[in-house]
Amino acid sequence: MEWVMAIAVAIVLIMVIRAFFFVTYTVDGLSMEPTLDHGDRVVVNKFMDHFTDYEYEDVIVFDSEMGPAYVKRVIGAPGDNVEMDDKQVYINGEAIEEEYVVHTEDSYMDNFTLGDLGVEGDVIPEDHYLVLGDNRPVSRDGRDFGLIHEDSIVGEVQLRFWPLNEIAISF
Template structure:
């Protein structure tokens, strides 16, 4: 009996250690709060965030990331500009390095509270996004608090890239570019 209890305790301990390691270094889940990423994500959607990207990859325009906010809980937003990019918005059209950005995921194009901006309007010094900084926007531009409000996001704030929506079950999806 003692041997069996010991085996169970070892199995439980190994499971707990694996869970802690996976959550700390590989993947973590988050719940989307609000409609700022609609229609890509809805309020209360649950997503899996790949934390490996933070250590081994570079984020690209179009990646959906979760990052820590100084204003409260973590945000889910889309990367629009990466280090070295120039980004402007004119008449609801984003331009990255003077090329229009095709954004099929943006369906709410009316009544945006900030239709035009330059990097300087967002508090960036210089003509391009600085090294280690990212410009992020929500897909639902009229409702989103994003770089238009708080400027660029430091790479150290980014938790990882959203890889999977697993809830609700009828909307399971991957690849949010």
């Protein structure tokens, strides 16, 4: 009887943790290389979503209307003006350094403004974010589907735990 009770408590704890605190995802695709590779397993912190806003460079998971959840990097937050010119991203007029980005000659949509993404006005509206993949030449991201609403965000990637030889905390 003790074993049954211990197993039941463990199952309930796992369900509560997955529902409110942490969840795991498998990276599907090449859009976040070199930061995250296809098949990497990550832990997403759902709990902090209720207490903090997402900021530039946070790697997040969000639900997509186009299929499975996406893993992307936050490039613009509410109130930011974001544009790209000749593969250089500018936030509020300042060029940002993106050491994690893959650049090739074959990239698409190297220039955009928020207006090109369907945003009315000069800044990202409240409760919305602009996300881009690190591997820009192959990433389906905000350049394709525009801004994402904060309600679609599952949480921030906190840990890569697979493969074991590449365990990393935060990105």
